[in-house]
Amino acid sequence: MTKTMEFKGRCLCGEVAFEGEAPDEPISTCHCKQCRQWGSGPFDAYSLPLKNLQFTAGEDAVKYYESSDFARRGFCSKCGSNLFWHADRHPQWKDRISIAVGALEQQLA
Amino acid sequence: MYGEVGMSDLKIYKGKCLCGEVSFKAEAPKKEVGLCHCTMCRRWNSGPFHALAVPFDALKVESGEENISYYRSSDYARRAFCSNCGSSLFYHGDKIPEIAHEVYFSAGLLEEPTGLKMAGHIFCASKGDYYEIEGDLPQHETV
Ligand SMILES: [Zn+2]
Ligand SMILES: [Zn+2]
Numbered sequence: 001m002t003k004t005m006e007f008k009g010r011c012l013c014g015e016v017a018f019e020g021e022a023p024d025e026p027i028s029t030c031h032c033k034q035c036r037q038w039g040s041g042p043f044d045a046y047s048l049p050l051k052n053l054q055f056t057a058g059e060d061a062v063k064y065y066e067s068s069d070f071a072r073r074g075f076c077s078k079c080g081s082n083l084f085w086h087a088d089r090h091p092q093w094k095d096r097i098s099i100a101v102g103a104l105e106q107q108l109a
Numbered sequence: 110m111y112g113e114v115g116m117s118d119l120k121i122y123k124g125k126c127l128c129g130e131v132s133f134k135a136e137a138p139k140k141e142v143g144l145c146h147c148t149m150c151r152r153w154n155s156g157p158f159h160a161l162a163v164p165f166d167a168l169k170v171e172s173g174e175e176n177i178s179y180y181r182s183s184d185y186a187r188r189a190f191c192s193n194c195g196s197s198l199f200y201h202g203d204k205i206p207e208i209a210h211e212v213y214f215s216a217g218l219l220e221e222p223t224g225l226k227m228a229g230h231i232f233c234a235s236k237g238d239y240y241e242i243e244g245d246l247p248q249h250e251t252v
Contacts, residue, residue, distance in 0.1 A: 012152040012182060027239050029156070036217035037127040038196050041144070041159035044237070065128060065194040073127075073195060079180040080190025080197060081153050102151030106238050 007046070009103040011081035016058035018099075022048035027101050030085075034067055039082045045098035050086070053097055122163065124218030128194035131173035133218070137163045141228035142216045146236035149182055154197055156237070160213035161225065165201065168212060 005024040010017040027046050035043035062084075063077040070093075074084035082100045087093035120139040125132035140162050150158035170177070178192040185204040189212075190197055199212040216225070229247035242248055 010152075012149060012188075013180060033217075033221070034127060036159075037125075038194070038217070039154035039156070040197050040215035040217040041154065041156055044156035044240075063192075063195065067127060067194070075190075075195025077192070079153070079182070080178060080188060080192075080195055082155050082195060082197070100155030101237065101239060102148075102153070102155045 007099075008105045009083075009099060010057075011076035011079055011083060011103060013076060013079035013081070014057075015061045015078045016076045016081070016083065017056045018053055019056055020048070020052045020054050022052040035085075038067075038073060039100070043082070043085065043098075044101040045085060046101050046104065047096055047098045050095050050097045053099070120224075122161075122214070123220045124214070126173075126176075126191040126194055126196035126198065126218060128191060128196070130176045130193045131191045131196070131198065132171040133198075133214075134169050134171050135163045135167045135214075137167040139225075141226050143213075143228045144230045145213075145232050146230060146242070147232035148235050150200075150232075151237060153182075153188060156240075157230075158197070158200065158213070159216040160200065161216050161219075162211045163199075163214045164211050166210070168199075168214070 003024045004021050006021045008019040030043040061077050062074045064072040064074050066072045070090040071087040075082050085098040118139045119136055122135045142159055142161050144157040146157045176192050177189050179187045179189050181187045186202040189199050197215050199214045201212045202208040230242055231249045231252050233248045234250045
């Protein structure tokens with residue numbers, strides 16, 4: 001059995017909220033210029049199967065921007081929080097989504 | 110807070126959001142990039158906010174002003190983002206007298222190479238639990 005973790009997240013203004021349970025996998029950090037242009041610095045992402053993500057509030061407040069031929073980026077239209085990177089038109093990756101780690105509830109250092 | 114260098118050392122900054130709708134130019138004192146690890150900045154950006162202090166008056170919007178949305182994230186500050194692509198643009202403590210004259214501009218927007226250096230880290234006490242702050246630069250618990 002793969003170890004799983006429960007997660008909960010929300011944007012800065014609280015309009016958009018989501019939760020789920022997914023395999024407990026390490027976070028990765030993307031340093032590409034697109035990610036840095038989007039969120040000031042590297043994008044800290046938690047990747048999981050798309051089906052494991054459930055919205056609990058404000059799904060309609062998420063706006064998507066098509067940042068490439070194969071991917072889109074979701075953000076809160078009210079507060080601008082960077083929320084998701086989703087390669088929705090990529091044959092191998094479309095069933096996964098990367099969530100901005102900063103949106104997740106977590107222990108402080 | 111963010112790094113101070115000689116006021117006479119002016120630099121031309123150019124930057125734009127991910128979709129390119131919003132672009133900026135500023136002629137301002139050369140500064141270093143500061144990282145803010147507070148929970149609000151990390152919720153907004155996925156990780157620490159990489160910012161550069163630029164005088165508010167020096168920041169010129171070259172295109173896409175109509176795409177700049179403001180979110181009031183506290184009683185004393187607002188955050189600007191591109192309403193088309195969601196890029197974080199700047200943090201402005203507009204109701205904080207000591208810093209109302211400047212904005213903390215997203216370093217990721219800048220044309221590269223930037224020629225800038227990092228100054229240090231603020232709000233380290235609220236950093237995420239999944240990373241460590243590496244290096245020898247100053248780390249402040251708050252500001
Ligand atoms: Zn929001
Ligand atoms: Zn944009």
